[in-house]
Amino acid sequence: xTCSPAEAWTQCLVALKxxxxxxxxxxxxxxxxxxxxxxxxxxxEAPYSFSVSWIREHYLTDIxxxxxxxxxxxxxxxxxxxxxxxxxxxxxxxxxxxxxTGPGVLDRLAATSKKPTPPRxxxxxxxxxxxxxxKDYTFGSFVIGSNNxxxxxxxxxxxxxxxxxxxxxxxxxxxxxxxxxxxxxxxANECALAGNAKNVIYLTSExxxxxxxxxxKENRTLQFARRYRQADVMLVDDIQFFQGKERMQExxxxxxxxxxxxxxxxxxxxxxxxxxxxxxxxxxxxRFQWGLVADIQPPDLETxxxxxxxxxxxxxxxxxxxxxxxxxxxxxxNIRELEGIIKRLLFLVQNHDAKLTLDIVESAVRTMRxxxxxxxxxxxxxxxxxxxxxxxxxxxxxxxxxxxxxxxxQLAMYLCKLLTTESxxxxxxxxxxxxxxxxxHACERIEAALAxxxxxxxxxxxxxxxxxxxxxxxxNVA
Numbered sequence: 001x002t003c004s005p006a007e008a009w010t011q012c013l014v015a016l017k018x019x020x021x022x023x024x025x026x027x028x029x030x031x032x033x034x035x036x037x038x039x040x041x042x043x044x045e046a047p048y049s050f051s052v053s054w055i056r057e058h059y060l061t062d063i064x065x066x067x068x069x070x071x072x073x074x075x076x077x078x079x080x081x082x083x084x085x086x087x088x089x090x091x092x093x094x095x096x097x098x099x100x101t102g103p104g105v106l107d108r109l110a111a112t113s114k115k116p117t118p119p120r121x122x123x124x125x126x127x128x129x130x131x132x133x134x135k136d137y138t139f140g141s142f143v144i145g146s147n148n149x150x151x152x153x154x155x156x157x158x159x160x161x162x163x164x165x166x167x168x169x170x171x172x173x174x175x176x177x178x179x180x181x182x183x184x185x186x187x188a189n190e191c192a193l194a195g196n197a198k199n200v201i202y203l204t205s206e207x208x209x210x211x212x213x214x215x216x217k218e219n220r221t222l223q224f225a226r227r228y229r230q231a232d233v234m235l236v237d238d239i240q241f242f243q244g245k246e247r248m249q250e251x252x253x254x255x256x257x258x259x260x261x262x263x264x265x266x267x268x269x270x271x272x273x274x275x276x277x278x279x280x281x282x283x284x285x286x287r288f289q290w291g292l293v294a295d296i297q298p299p300d301l302e303t304x305x306x307x308x309x310x311x312x313x314x315x316x317x318x319x320x321x322x323x324x325x326x327x328x329x330x331x332x333x334n335i336r337e338l339e340g341i342i343k344r345l346l347f348l349v350q351n352h353d354a355k356l357t358l359d360i361v362e363s364a365v366r367t368m369r370x371x372x373x374x375x376x377x378x379x380x381x382x383x384x385x386x387x388x389x390x391x392x393x394x395x396x397x398x399x400x401x402x403x404x405x406x407x408x409x410q411l412a413m414y415l416c417k418l419l420t421t422e423s424x425x426x427x428x429x430x431x432x433x434x435x436x437x438x439x440x441h442a443c444e445r446i447e448a449a450l451a452x453x454x455x456x457x458x459x460x461x462x463x464x465x466x467x468x469x470x471x472x473x474x475x476n477v478a
Contacts, residue, residue, distance in 0.1 A: 008071065009034030009044075015066045020059075027166045027292060028055055029063075033082060039073045045082040048165075050153035052079040133192075133202055136314075137185035143310055145303030148179055151294040155183040155267070159190035162197050162233045162265035167292040169256075169266035171239075173273050174296030175421040177334035180269040184235045187267055197232035197265070205241040212248050225251070229258040233265045239288070240270050243279030244451035256287055266291075272417070276424065278444030279451060298421060299335070304328035307335060311342045317349065323361045330365050332375075334421060344368055376419045376467050378430045384466050385412040397432045410442035415460065417443050419469060 003011075009032075017025050028051060036043040044063075046052050055063075060077060068074050139159075144152050151172045158170050172180050184202060191197040203211075208228075215224035228234065234255075242249055259266055270277065273295065274288045299307065305328040312319045319327070331338045344364045345356060386393045389408050396409055409431060416427045417439065424436035431439075449456050 005034045005037035005043075008037040009042075011070055012063070012066050015070060016062060019062060019066070024059075028059060031166070035080075038075065040075050042067060042075045042077045043080060044077065045080050047082050048153075048157060049081060050150055050157075052081070054150055055079065133188045134185050135189060137182045138189050139186045141310065141314070142179065142182055142186060143299075143303060143307045145299050145306070147297040147299045147303060148174075151179075151183060151296050154292050154294050155187050156190070158265055158267065159187040160194060160196070162191060163263040168260065168263075169268055169288060169291045171268045171270065171274065171288050171291070171293045172296060173270040173293070175271065175298065175334075177336040177421075178296045178298065179335065180296060181237055184237055184267055184269055187233070188235060191233055199231050200233040200235070201228060201231040202235040202237070204237040205239050208236060208252070209241065209245060209248050212251055221251075225255065228255050231259060231264060233267070234259055235267045237269050238271065239268050240272065240277055242284075243277065243447055246281075249281050249284055253281065253284055253287075256284070260287070260290070272424075272443075276440045276443060278440075278447040297423075298332070301325075301328055304331060304335075304338065308338055308342070311339055312345075315342060315346050317342065317346060317356065319356065319361075320358075323356060323358050326358065326361055327365065332421065341365055341368060376469060378416050378420055378422055378427060380467060381412055381415045381419065381463075382430070384463050385415070388463055388466075397430070399432060410445050411460070413439050413442040414446035415463065415467075419464065419467065 013029065016029050020029065031047050031051075032055075033045045034042065035045060046055065056079065063077055064074070067077070139152070139156050142148075142152060151174075154167050154170055155172065157165055158167050172183055174180055188200050188202045191200045212221075212224060215221045242252065256266065268288060274285050274293060277285060277288075305324050308324045308328050309319060312324070327338065327341050331341070341364065344367070345361065348360065348364060349356065382393050382396055385408055386396045391405065391408065395405060396412060400406075413427055413431060416422060416430070417424070420427075422430075424439045428434040428436050428439045446456075450460075
């Protein structure tokens with residue numbers, strides 16, 4: 001080739017910029033530096049180690065096709081860390097104190113050596129914020145698996161360099177009990193430990209709404225705005241609660257703009273990706289995707305075993321490999337259920353002098369399952385909705401496009417999204433092989449209706465009670 005690697009890659013960048021969404025391009029592709037470009041090999045250097053795996057998974061095909069189209073060659077594409085960022089990345093992502101480890105899988109997952117972070121002469125985070133943060137939720141107590149590694153690495157990176165990475169905002173989404181809140185608390189704790197942000201604010205979106213409403217009633221909106229717009233790091237949990245609250249969204253929009261414009265770090269969590277958040281202003285949804293959107297999926301068995309061993313170790317319990325594997329196999333995805341089992345075992349040990357044999361563990365799990373309400377599944381929701389409206393499950397999940405059937409199908413999809421941990425794709429598949437976009441549309445329609453129809457809120461709550469859960473459906477009118 002007659003041009004240099006940098007010149008050849010610049011041509012690729014021009015083509016990729018036209019092909020990809022601007023935010024995706026700016027976050028992942030633009031920072032890459034090309035050090036070799038020939039017919040056999042293209043070497044691209046990235047600023048962050050976790051971005052390498054993300055680019056491989058999501059953009060490698062686009063890169064390969066662009067090279068082939070522009071230069072009529074099909075080289076192997078490899079990724080490395082930028083010189084100077086390797087040591088920094090190692091420090092950023094490996095500087096926690098050692099994690100408590102058990103004798104089994106956790107030892108294998110946490111075998112990487114760790115070194116302490118040198119002390120920094122910075123002001124600690126505000127004491128008001130720290131009082132709201134769980135000190136046990138740290139990066140050291142968060143078990144990393146393939147289901148959460150991008151979210152964990154991104155959270156740790158912004159915690160060590162708040163406002164100084166491309167990941168602003170960082171939005172982490174996933175189902176209930178998968179670790180989103182843990183990571184937000186870990187960011188707050190890390191900022192306090194590192195002393196790199198004076199004013200760290202953590203709160204849930206529901207708390208934000210309550211305080212905003214109170215400020216309206218008491219004519220203190222200026223004080224409210226000033227408090228949050230002076231944050232160095234702002235962490236907001238469960239932003240889906242903002243849906244349908246127009247005036248509150250307006251306030252958060254201006255708070256977001258102020259913080260982002262000043263280079264302050266914003267970290268958000270949601271139970272679903274931004275494109276599935278109906279009832280939010282488009283300009284907010286757009287800003288939520290300015291930085292990095294990272295998901296947390298349900299953990300695989302090995303990761304659940306590691307989590308089980310860590311939780312047990314933290315309480316002073318010792319579980320052998322067979323007991324840990326059994327507990328992990330009984331928990332589908334929600335880590336809080338696993339924590340409940342560990343607490344039950346701790347109670348037995350402390351109050352009944354029980355020895356933790358596998359038989360005792362199995363008995364404890366069975367007891368909890370008998371005491372707990374029946375798990376809400378997609379199938380149970382389909383049956384409950386069909387029974388409520390006097391139609392068959394086959395009609396509900398079939399191809400009928402009758403408006404009355406479609407509305408009930410959308411309602412059932414919404415309940416599946418709200419009450420189960422199934423993915424949008426899995427929910428769509430259970431409704432006659434429909435795709436995830438159909439489920440997103442259904443949820444948006446129901447959420448919009450909930451903002452206006454009190455009767456629909458009552459109706460959905462009635463179905464929820466029949467399923468053994470209650471209080472999950474609330475009107476979105478602020």
